[in-house]
Amino acid sequence: MTALTIKGVCKSFGDHPVLDGVDLTVADGELTAVLGASGCGKTTLLRLIAGFAAPDEGTIALGDDVVVGDGTFVSPQRRRVGYVPQEGALFPHLDVAENIVFGLPRSERKAHHRVDELLELVGLDRRVRHRAPHQLSGGQQQRVALARALAPRPTLLLLDEPFSSLDAALRTETREAVVSALRAASASALLVTHDQGEAMSMADRIAIMRDGRIVQADAPAAVYGQPADAATARSVGHANVLEAQVRDGLAHTSIGPIPLRRLRRDGPAQILVRPEQVLIVPADGTSIQTLARVDRVHFYGHDSVVALTVLATDERVLARISGGTSPVLGATVDLELAGEAMNYATEP
């Protein structure tokens, strides 16, 4: 069963096309993340699914029911999708409990049905139930917005960059609370974000959105390890695109040979290696050497990404090294490749 099926959805504002044939499915109980740059149309896509706007073309189905397309348009209030907008958008005139029960039938609203259960689900203390929205922190507001969206047990939950307004520490914590709440409610969810770390760490599946289309939808590891093209590869992490000559299933690059994951006929090609596949070894003069100069070190704490220039060809590459060790700027080091490289059939 699929919770959501989107086929060929197009949407333009004036003569500015934003969505240009989006295809996407979300399986039952699965969390799919749509990853794309700011302004690429993620919010627009969610608004079409929720029914706040109508697509120019294409169909959207929730479960087996077509909600838009084929001449039908189901209004938002009958779609029963949960929607968590970017800024939470809690009703300012209602307290936390009243916000949470907003979408429930009148009798259940009066009884504050499920409020405690939902507060616990999203990891909030019961004592906040009578607070006003402005008395909550950003993370708490997001959790209340999530509880409110989950309360009527929607078939699908839509989350629009729910963590982008939170600071780093709060973001990780809120993210975990949201993922576990979704799992506990066994809800299907579609989350859009421009933050690759967020998408990778939270989602069961990632859909990469670019130029108004979904260019690849796959498990996070697959998108990272087998990206559809170089741009996709870069959108889910650092990537080196190297010029290579393919011979007998081996790609010969300026750093050395590396096996290809997908076989390809011989000839010139561009291949992709992740920084962690580029190993820095001391230049000891024993093996075949690829000398490179250390240009910069980007320190991330848990590891560092080192920018290098291959001396022989002036090609620039990134290498990832773990925590403690840090090469000296300007030093000459030796490089090696590990693992398998990706190649693209249709790259310029």
Next chain:
Amino acid sequence: MWLLRGVSLLVALLVTLPLLYVVGYTVDAGWAQVSRLVFRARVLELTWNTVRLTLAAIAMCALVGTTTAWLVGRTALRGRRLWHVLMVAPLAIPAFVNSYAWVSLVPGLHGFGGALLIVTLSYFPLVYLPVSAMLGGLDPALEEVSRSLGFGSWGTFRRVVLPQLRPALLGGSLLVGLHLLAEFGALRMLQYPTFTTAIYDQYRSSFAGPAANSLATVLVIACLFLLLTELRLRGHRHLARVGHGTARATTRLRAGRWATPGLVLVASVAVLAVGLPMAMLARWLWVGSSTTLELGTLTATLTQSLLLGLVAALATTALALPVAWLSVRHAGPFATLLERSTYVSSALPGIVVALALVTLTISFAQPWYQTAPVLVIAYVILFMPRAMVGLQAAIRQVPPALDEVASSLGAGVVARFARVTLPLIAPGAGAGAALVFLAVITELTSTLLLAPIGTETLATTFWGYSSSLAYGAAAPYAVLMVVLSLPATYLLTRPTRKGHLR
């Protein structure tokens, strides 16, 4: 969406009815007839009277309003809060009550001089309010920069502060001008004939004849001229604060040797504009209570006024809502046109609106002539902007996302309005409705023309007594009008966000 547009269009048509009527009348009667009735010695005299009083009053109100606003807002005057309230308080005293107080003290107060004194004292708060709001909102850094560039306090005021006050000054002056063109009671009492009083006299003698209507045409042209002038002068200059962060609170000048003259000036304005009328009211109330007070009539009149005010406030708010919603949520040329049209219509003097409604009901809806619904329609037309401003501000505060979230939680159009929109806009709508209510309580001209036979409001009863020089009998009605106006006036003295006061 189409329903919303349709309803808004109907509302706009309703409120532009008087304007359309005047235009229609002029076209219909033909320029020849209108000009024959307009270009007469009598009309020329009226024109001269109206123009010089309007211009002089604008100048005086601008001078008094700006000076007092600067003294109260920018110098270390003692008891600033009290002075601020006192400078706004004249708005609680209708101009015709003010002139009644003065005339009953100085019976010889007639003609241009008297009229200018009274209207200045009654209307200078219309300049004081926007200017003081603007002064409070100015970024002090700009003045500091000017000081650091070598300008003294007068130079800084002239070159930095005054240009920024321009929109407030223009807006306030426009309001003064429009009020003056519409003013009837005060000028009539001071025996200073203008277009408005002349139309009223024509109406009394020859009903809604060509003479009254031709004069109305000229008055409408004058109003539109004022509106357009203000629009042109205001221009598109950008006066918003540039830069980030919140502006600091303004600093106050130590008044130094100007402290005493400043205090004397503000105090005398307060005495003349508030103290004297209140003292006279108290005196006549005392005199009147010993002789003529009829409690029954007073209660009945008060009830009528409250009822009319309430119904008009509700009707105006309800009718303004679709237009306000359209103009905020679906902004575009169509919405702007509809919204502006409600402002233009309410700029017309009450006498013009009343005259148009009299003629229209007699021609097309005879049974409705001099009925309460038509009177309420006149109020709606005259006071819609008061409801509109509050509604628009309130709707702007409600993010559209709330509506969307509510709909995805299963709430339909009606439920969303009742459970989300209404609770959120209620304060703004309420404030607007209160302003309409108060305007209705003190409205005189159109009530005189349109009220059903036997319906007396506080204003018309007061008018009846004071016209026959029964000052004592008139006093309780004036006092009630002032008392009822106090809460809304007090509301105006509180600081507004962004300095918008219109």
